[in-house]
Amino acid sequence: xxxxxIVLRVWRQQGSDASNGRFETFEVQADPRxxxxxxxxxxxxxxxxxxxxFRHACHHASCGTCTLLVDGRERLPCVTALHDVWDxxxxxxxxxxxxVPVVADLAVDPGVMLTRVAGLPLPYVRAVEADARSASGVxxxxxxxxxxxxxxxxxxxxxxxACPVASGDPDYLGPAVLAAADRAIEEPRSGDxxxxxxxxxxxxxxxxxxxxxSCSAVCPAGVDPAAxxxxxxxxxxxxxxxxxxxx
Amino acid sequence: xxRAGVRRRATAWMTPRWRDPxxxxxxxxxxxxxxxxAYLLAHFVVLSRLTAGSEGWNDLLGLFxxxxxxxxxxxxxxxxxxxxxxxxxxxxLTLGRGTRRSGLMFGVVLVASAALAAxxxxxxxxx
Numbered sequence: 484x485x486x487x488x489i490v491l492r493v494w495r496q497q498g499s500d501a502s503n504g505r506f507e508t509f510e511v512q513a514d515p516r517x518x519x520x521x522x523x524x525x526x527x528x529x530x531x532x533x534x535x536x537f538r539h540a541c542h543h544a545s546c547g548t549c550t551l552l553v554d555g556r557e558r559l560p561c562v563t564a565l566h567d568v569w570d571x572x573x574x575x576x577x578x579x580x581x582x583v584p585v586v587a588d589l590a591v592d593p594g595v596m597l598t599r600v601a602g603l604p605l606p607y608v609r610a611v612e613a614d615a616r617s618a619s620g621v622x623x624x625x626x627x628x629x630x631x632x633x634x635x636x637x638x639x640x641x642x643x644x645a646c647p648v649a650s651g652d653p654d655y656l657g658p659a660v661l662a663a664a665d666r667a668i669e670e671p672r673s674g675d676x677x678x679x680x681x682x683x684x685x686x687x688x689x690x691x692x693x694x695x696x697s698c699s700a701v702c703p704a705g706v707d708p709a710a711x712x713x714x715x716x717x718x719x720x721x722x723x724x725x726x727x728x729x730x
Numbered sequence: 731x732x733r734a735g736v737r738r739r740a741t742a743w744m745t746p747r748w749r750d751p752x753x754x755x756x757x758x759x760x761x762x763x764x765x766x767x768a769y770l771l772a773h774f775v776v777l778s779r780l781t782a783g784s785e786g787w788n789d790l791l792g793l794f795x796x797x798x799x800x801x802x803x804x805x806x807x808x809x810x811x812x813x814x815x816x817x818x819x820x821x822x823l824t825l826g827r828g829t830r831r832s833g834l835m836f837g838v839v840l841v842a843s844a845a846l847a848a849x850x851x852x853x854x855x856x857x
Contacts (some may be wrong), residue, residue, distance in 0.1 A: 502735040696752035
């Protein structure tokens with residue numbers, strides 16, 4: 484029995500201007516028992532249109548690079564089984580994330596958000612790791628810079644896409660950055676928790692959140708950014724940023 | 731500009747998220763908030779009619795006692811009730827209470843709002 488044909492509606496746009504974008508339809512054979520959404524997308528690129536632009540890397544929910552809107556919902560297409568999102572009959576719509584600049588088609592530029600994460604005064608490695616590196620003769624962290632990977636967070640930006648506040652306030656730090664800030668305060672390593680709280684205690688920071696909780700609903704890694712934002716608010720109420728008593 | 735491009739731009743600030751209870755709460759909270767602001771402005775306009783003398787004011791009161799306006803009162807009270815109860819929910823979430831049950835809390839808010847609104851409707855329309 485041949486594989487069924489799925490109709491893909493894929494958002495196409497040239498450059499960052501969405502006003503000239505449109506949906507393009509592709510018909511692709513797919514095996515719902517075995518294929519992921521990314522498999523189908525890659526097959527579309529390979530067999531039908533080499534100009535289709537999308538991002539992907541690890542194929543196992545580790546890098547967060549390929550995040551898309553699948554029928555309006557933020558998902559990691561690399562680990563989204565086709566049979567979980569496709570009923571075998573209707574078309575499936577793929578769009579780029581919202582609230583993140585689009586490079587072209589389905590590819591977004593995460594640079595803005597990642598720059599904000601890098602703007603937090605976070606060390607790249609844990610204190611114990613730094614000691615170990617020092618003991619082994621490695622002292623220069625210039626190769627990795629000062630950016631912090633927030634352990635559980637894939638930096639997939641699904642939370643930013645789902646946040647209605649991020650749509651209205653381009654300066655909003657966003658759920659991913661705020662969650663990273665709370666995690667950094669929880670385990671400060673060599674960072675300065677009071678300074679981090681000062682950075683997020685602004686109108687474009689923790690007080691801009693409207694408790695919609697969509698960020699936590701779509702997070703594929705269980706980071707629960709909304710709860711992290713509420714945690715930051717409680718830290719501010721307690722005056723941790725003034726007393727320097729965090730965490 | 732393509733039609734799809736216009737639609738994507740227009741909905742960028744408010745993406746429908748039909749499966750997230752928080753999205754419904756957010757939209758309803760904004761909608762009822764707008765109703766309350768509109769009512770406040772209308773209230774000021776109505777009060778300004780007092781300067782026109784008692785006769786005009788009494789005519790207005792008669793109008794406000796008519797059935798359509800009483801139904802409007804019910805809708806207004808319903809908006810106030812939901813907005814207030816959902817505000818309590820948001821405060822609780824901000825305090826870290828029920829963060830794992832925000833959807834359930836929204837359900838409780840809806841049920842409580844409906845019950846109180848029904849009570850208000852009975853009081854306004856039939857009592």
